Amino acid sequence: MSIDEPLFSVLGTTAALFEAPGTAMTLETQQRIWSLAKEAQDWPEVREAVPGMNNLMLSFETPPRRLDELERRLLVAWREVRPLKLAGRVIELPVTYGGDGGPHMADVVAHTGLSVDDIVELHSAPLYPVYALGSHPGYCYLGGMDPRIATPRRKVPVLSIPGGAVSIGGSQTGVSASAGPSGWNTIGSSPLAFFYPDREVPVLLQHGDSIRFRVERIIR
């Protein structure tokens, strides 16, 4: 298969998935995904346009009879959309790296060949833009992680990691908002909650906002 062309596929009859070309995750591509989401949200068969990491899921209000027509419309819109530049708020999160709150730090050390200090330095350096929300209520997928600390997802998912867990999955990083199963490598912990089910917009952070990790402590 080509990685130079966008990819269209279905998730049963519930949703379709559009994946932008390329394997690297870039902010510019993500900004075009935000634009595409904004446009597709108004299409009659679309219940919800859900940005992922350089991709977009469209859940169906009613699945269309003609899939090829929807695919063509997506491809045309993708060619035409311009990056949607959002300057949201910046949130700083204190993180304790390693120790009981970072049980998979050793796996990241083993995979990358870097020291714990190097990993913490590389992980806490960037200002991470929120690319998308997913996984569980309020969880933010972040862009911009240093590829040197990329570590494959775990062979078997962990049945539960705690809320506030800071973790790495492939070339992505994020903070869990509540306890639950995960296939990612947990390297630290942060005291955190930002989901408010009683509000009409229940999340504190949305795509376009940013997170910075502040090193509170390193347990080696």
Add this chain to the structure above:
Amino acid sequence: MIEVLAAGAQATVQDLGRTDCLRWGVGTAGAMDPMALAAGNLLLGNDANSAAVEIQVFPFRVRFTQDGAFAVTGADCAATLDGLPLMPWSAHRVRAGQELHFGVPQPGRWRASRAYLCLPGGVDVPMVLHSRSTQLRGSFGGLEGRALRRGDALRAATSGADFVSSDIGILPPALALPLERDGCPAMRVLPAAEYGRYTQASRDGFWRNEWKITPQSDRYGFRLAGEALRPEAPMEMRSHGIVPGVIQVPPDGQPIVQMRDAQPSGGYPKFATVIEADLWRLGQAPIGSRVRFIETTWDEALDAQEELKVWLEEAARLIGLHRNSQGAA
């Protein structure tokens, strides 16, 4: 209207799910067997999407604290009302003080694993983000965002005084619309984006082999055991939206079917998706049982969805006729 006297783990309040909050990371939740939920609601004259109690660990026992009505659907749990046996998939009037007991799921023509207790007008819990389904991961929805326990009280949204049918039942869709392959319960499946990146042997084996539902299976996902699915080359995906029914393959090659409490995004390669029209069949498959998958097409999958819709409409029509004849008598 009811008080929970004995609850196994994981009984929760569910409607048909929270289908429009995916962009905030909120999974759909909702009944594992939406057909059983909808049918139970129709038996009481409720909206099909009304909330009910989903029971998956038995026994389960409640006492009615007011006169009213109820319906039981889903797995045949040899339910009794004050010791008197009830037909599966039936609705009844009830008096204050009567006790309803669900035993373990019975072996029989349809071996299922989840039962539903529906109340008049639906279970009256607050609507949170457009649904009454319990979101366990987010600890909201349902009753205080958690599973039920002994001593909990649940109200029905209406009194049930207008429920005039003394006994009314319906044939379960598993018997009316059976689907098996070589004697094994089956589900229709559409290939997903990474299907073509698995070895030919794995693709053939997926359709040919039986898959066992392991004990590590719950409302989040069913972990299956069988001949491992092997990609031509390892894949590391970018996270993307997923929905209940998606069959992911972690590196160990043993597939996981996302179920109703599934998270709304993921990054394991997706092999295929159980179509929405058949996901209730899998939702009722007991741990330790085996299932088969049947490759289907987009058009067939839409037709299957339409078939369920027609079945529910016909059920609603017959129940309405029955109710009118009872009311006139």
